[in-house]
Amino acid sequence: MRPFDPPLLAIASGALAVRVGSTDLVFRYLRPSMRPWLIAAGAVLLALGAVALWDARRRTRPSDPASSRDGCHAIDQPTAAHEHHATWLCWLLLLPVVFGAIVDPRALGASAVAQNRGARQAFTEPFDLSTYLATHASGGQAPQLTMAQFIGAARKPTDRDLLHTTDVRLLGFVVAHPTEPSRRLLSRLQVGCCAADAVPLVIEVTALAEQPRWPAVDQWIEVTARLDVAATDRIIKANTDRADQFAMAAVTASDLRLTDGPAEPYEYP
Amino acid sequence: MRAPASYTSTPDTSTSAPRTGNLPAITAVVWVNLLLVLAYSGAFGRAVASERVENWATVFLSLMLQALPFLVLGVVVSAAVSTLVPAAWFERALPRSPVLAVPAAGAFGALLPGCECSAVPVAGRLMQRGVPHAAALTFLLASPAINPVVIVATSVAFPNQPRMVLARFVASFVAAVVVGLIWQRFVSPEILTTRIATLVEHHHHDGDAPRLPAFANTAIADFTQAGGYLVLGAMLVATFQALIPAATLDRFGGEGIIPIITLALLAVVLSICSEADAFVVAGLSRFSLTARLVFLTVGPMVDLKLVALQSGVFGRRFAQRFAPLTFIVCVISAVVVAQLLLGST
Numbered sequence: 001m002r003p004f005d006p007p008l009l010a011i012a013s014g015a016l017a018v019r020v021g022s023t024d025l026v027f028r029y030l031r032p033s034m035r036p037w038l039i040a041a042g043a044v045l046l047a048l049g050a051v052a053l054w055d056a057r058r059r060t061r062p063s064d065p066a067s068s069r070d071g072c073h074a075i076d077q078p079t080a081a082h083e084h085h086a087t088w089l090c091w092l093l094l095l096p097v098v099f100g101a102i103v104d105p106r107a108l109g110a111s112a113v114a115q116n117r118g119a120r121q122a123f124t125e126p127f128d129l130s131t132y133l134a135t136h137a138s139g140g141q142a143p144q145l146t147m148a149q150f151i152g153a154a155r156k157p158t159d160r161d162l163l164h165t166t167d168v169r170l171l172g173f174v175v176a177h178p179t180e181p182s183r184r185l186l187s188r189l190q191v192g193c194c195a196a197d198a199v200p201l202v203i204e205v206t207a208l209a210e211q212p213r214w215p216a217v218d219q220w221i222e223v224t225a226r227l228d229v230a231a232t233d234r235i236i237k238a239n240t241d242r243a244d245q246f247a248m249a250a251v252t253a254s255d256l257r258l259t260d261g262p263a264e265p266y267e268y269p
Numbered sequence: 270m271r272a273p274a275s276y277t278s279t280p281d282t283s284t285s286a287p288r289t290g291n292l293p294a295i296t297a298v299v300w301v302n303l304l305l306v307l308a309y310s311g312a313f314g315r316a317v318a319s320e321r322v323e324n325w326a327t328v329f330l331s332l333m334l335q336a337l338p339f340l341v342l343g344v345v346v347s348a349a350v351s352t353l354v355p356a357a358w359f360e361r362a363l364p365r366s367p368v369l370a371v372p373a374a375g376a377f378g379a380l381l382p383g384c385e386c387s388a389v390p391v392a393g394r395l396m397q398r399g400v401p402h403a404a405a406l407t408f409l410l411a412s413p414a415i416n417p418v419v420i421v422a423t424s425v426a427f428p429n430q431p432r433m434v435l436a437r438f439v440a441s442f443v444a445a446v447v448v449g450l451i452w453q454r455f456v457s458p459e460i461l462t463t464r465i466a467t468l469v470e471h472h473h474h475d476g477d478a479p480r481l482p483a484f485a486n487t488a489i490a491d492f493t494q495a496g497g498y499l500v501l502g503a504m505l506v507a508t509f510q511a512l513i514p515a516a517t518l519d520r521f522g523g524e525g526i527i528p529i530i531t532l533a534l535l536a537v538v539l540s541i542c543s544e545a546d547a548f549v550v551a552g553l554s555r556f557s558l559t560a561r562l563v564f565l566t567v568g569p570m571v572d573l574k575l576v577a578l579q580s581g582v583f584g585r586r587f588a589q590r591f592a593p594l595t596f597i598v599c600v601i602s603a604v605v606v607a608q609l610l611l612g613s614t
Contacts, residue, residue, distance in 0.1 A: 007489055017338075028327060028330075030335055055485065090494065090497040091497070194332060
């Protein structure tokens, strides 16, 4: 048994999948619906690795009467079958385990927004805004919209008046504008399958009541806000002229609360 | 026996210490440490402060963890197929006429899930048992490109573009059949016959009685082989994303011929398993749908990993002809199908 024997690599990968899948770590990387599949794949790898290890152990003891027939078989195949197929590359399978432990990366945040701005289009699903707002207002609190819902509705002529006259809550983190540091931007990443396909959703806060200080980059905040129609129109026009604009809509905020990041850091289309 | 050099008996040079007596102890030490690292991950604090490195690691791990369930499903099903279905069955199932056998083999490829690495040795064994070369090659191309696992992965990765799934299926199937027919018509069978005769031992155990250990060993062999290359691909993609800002990629993205060529070459270089490539390409939304379809069509049929495998099993002379032919046919097929089904250029 060598350190990089395939059954051991399968067990390491399986252990990583089960460990990540069984905790909130999984939300840093994948959309929540992938979670059961990740755990199942990890369990299968652990089981396959255990069977292969048991088999390799049995082959190395040909004197054992219980496996004498397979002992002959083992002579036909002088080494355990899996040892034929290992390429030098297979040890790379340990890298995800090692990086996961040593780097222990956080979910993508403001720096990823800066990296990905402009080129990718976020997906906004059509929905009935007035019904949503009527059914989601609870206990005097303004209804919460996802960033994608807000941006989608802000571009729909029939929904704009409603967004302009109704308070909604938006959850996101603070990002810095690349060229104009005075502009206040709220952002969240939209993830289709895994964090590798993250698309930024950015909303500019043009006016802020009763809260003089804008928090530091990457701080999670919840703002209570209304659509700033004129600023949104300027943004939409600028975006059609240049692809790498940052924000997709603009709001005026009446309240700002610092929060911890949610367990699921991304929005999912 | 001549061992196919690329995937057999490449010893772990890093670990094949002459004093094999110490190996179990070394293995134990390595693995105890690894398990400790795994158990206490997160407890070390962040050793790397750079946000760029952190984002790189997040993207890299995301790609790996996203691909893992699909890769595992693929190797489990392909291990079941190669340990439970005798290769003679394929021979009986194919029409006698080679011209009919080629599309039929392509259709079988669509029904049998498996990743690239299992399709190569299975195709070799099919040829050895008298299946026409062209049919076996079409099976080799079609199987990893259009099987159900890949179809499901593609539809998950493109939730808003259901036509992408159909376009990928059609473009890949057409490309596989056309390559098979061109091979049948224009290439001398002698390129493969001498090589096939030497192909004695291979990847799978389809002569054995069905056994759980054979199943597990085959699945794990496929997993580690594909997994190593998947790690390489995920690292390259993460690096690509971390180093190149969106604005630079825009220069190659968009519409037209440049993004098509860019993604076709990227598919070859990245060598991502067909069960995971749709997720990678879904994120490249700055490229036209046509360019992304080209990526999805080329990737499972021509990539660095496959060409290496094919040179090992079928010989370098074969790979030198087969890979460029397949590459060109794939690009043309994908562009034409995109025009017809995706309505973009």
